[in-house]
Amino acid sequence: MSTSTATDAAVKAGPRPAGGIRQSVRDSLVVAKRNLIRMVRIPEVVLFGLIQPVMFVILFTYVFGGSIQVGGSLSSQDYRNFLMAGIFAQTVTFATAGAGAGIADDMHKGLIDRFRSLPMARGAVLTGRTIADLAQTALTLVVLAGVALLLGWRTHENFGKILAGFGLLLLLGYAFSWIGALIGLSVRTPEAATSGGLIWLFPLTFISNAFVDSNKLPTFFRHIAEWNPFSTTVQACRELFGNLPPGFKTPDAWPMQHPVLASVLWSVLILLVFRTLAVRKYRSAAA
Amino acid sequence: MPGAIYAEGLVKTFGDVRALDGVDLDVPEGTVLGLLGPNGAGKTTAVRCLTTLLTPDSGKATVAGIDVLKHPNEVRRSIGLSGQFAAVDEYLTGRENLQMVGQLYQMKAKEAKERAGELLDRFNLADAADRPSKTYSGGMRRRLDLAAALVVSPPVMFMDEPTTGLDPRNRQGLWEVIQELVAGGTTLLLTTQYLEEADHLAHDICVVDHGRVIARGTSDQLKARTGGERVEVVVHDRGHIATASEVLRGFGKGEVAVAEHTRKMTVPVTGGAKLLAEVIRELDARGIEIDDIGLRRPTLDDVFISLTGHAAELPDAGADAEAEAGADAGPHADAGPHAGPGSGADTGSQRKKEADK
């Protein structure tokens, strides 16, 4: 090896001028590939990500199944169908804690410094991470849907609508993963990112219609639940899956009346706001 | 015209700590600047400011002629960085790490792959290229990180303690790589704790302490500042110390420093080997048995200890040195002007330190 080869390579490689959107997409994919390789090499993470929601499905159907009334029905089959959209939404939401922990870990190990010293697109490190997480979430949803079918979950709408329902779930998960990313960039250690990334998820998912009929909540919580973006997506999925129980009275709140539109609006709004904040934070973050 | 790395009045504070307290640097194109200083002096902070990772509170900086604060992304295109702690992805193999970095420097996938192969060979990592870097030893990881900094052979490089943790063979190897790069026109800012390394590689040296540049110049200038050559004698018999001191006083150009318990005496001299021979003859003539005698030239270690030790004893000393530097034409004025009263004081404290040993 001699210097001349090195210099030649440099001339050939010659850092090219930034290519705007194209460069962003390309850089994001390079980072996403890196994160996907990591997932393959640390399969435990993916595995635990699967076990948790499967456990939730089993616990809720068998433990609470017969004792929770939804709409006018006490049938456990009706509850199972009702519940599933909630579990799916909970799964995509809890997956976002991973994005924050991963980013905090990269900062901790100095990798973010390496990335920040490279002439790459600004948001690409975060976009790459969130895209890789999205792929993992999609995989989890597929497995979970399979388990749900085995346990007796049934849909009553056409395939297109069911796909649309899963699309909304992934969109919600993607939007939330930017909140996770922002938390990961704002804390000092990966441990703090994990707990910080989980804390907000509990009120979000429990003050909602995910596990119970929101009509039965105390008035104060009922209002929150009905405007909660998380509930909106759950409601949209129930509609798209044909999983609303017989005799269910749709609440009057606007998002519950137009859940699909409201779900898209919420997710896009969250995505725009938190992506902007996270990218700004990334640029100023000091490890 | 400012050099390839130029900084003026850089200040960076972290809460109460003034990590950088008005640092000026000027590194001409194609040269190596060695940044020396004790732990916590602000070396890493300076590197991070110049590589766009930190925004200084005040001051200005250009790298490859580009303003670091105004056009950070353009600066990133022209620099390679190897930070103090290896920044590689543990779960990616060495090859994958380098390929990723190449692609993020906007190389095509194929080019990045070829370049990764070249660098793995060059840094003796070919055998481990396809193992996750988690399985690498500390020195291997360090080398992988250095390779990542060299992916596009950028015109300006920053290396923060690049040889820390490398075995002697790999350290030598890295020195060769650095010399090749510099011969090819690369400008390098290197921080190090190994003064031998700065001596070997750096054209100019800056000693920083408490966020300030307390001395700068070539290695020879700094050594001259610490004092010229000295004769060091260890006598066999404690009883001979007084006589030996008297002999040395006769030959020396200054005070004789005496360390009673080690029976060692040191005196600044001029006259080199010829004078040494005369000293030996004279001591012999007086029947003084000697265990060891030698002509000692100051090393950069002496410079380092005398400069930073001095600053620690007298908090004002740093400020004085800086004021002098400010009066110089610029950061590149040689160490000559420092060789005034300050240098005498330095030598004094150096001698005192030795006497204390």
Ligand SMILES: Nc1ncnc2c1ncn2[C@@H]1O[C@H](COP(=O)(O)OP(=O)(O)OP(=O)(O)O)[C@@H](O)[C@H]1O
């Ligand atoms: N992120 C930070 N937050 C708070 N203080 C910091 C931070 N980074 C550096 N410092 C402080 O700034 C000072 C300079 O640190 P720096 O890392 O630049 O030293 P250094 O010369 O590189 O030391 P070493 O030889 O140990 O690597 C130290 O006092 C350090 O504690």
Ligand SMILES: [Mg+2]
């Ligand atoms: Mg340091």
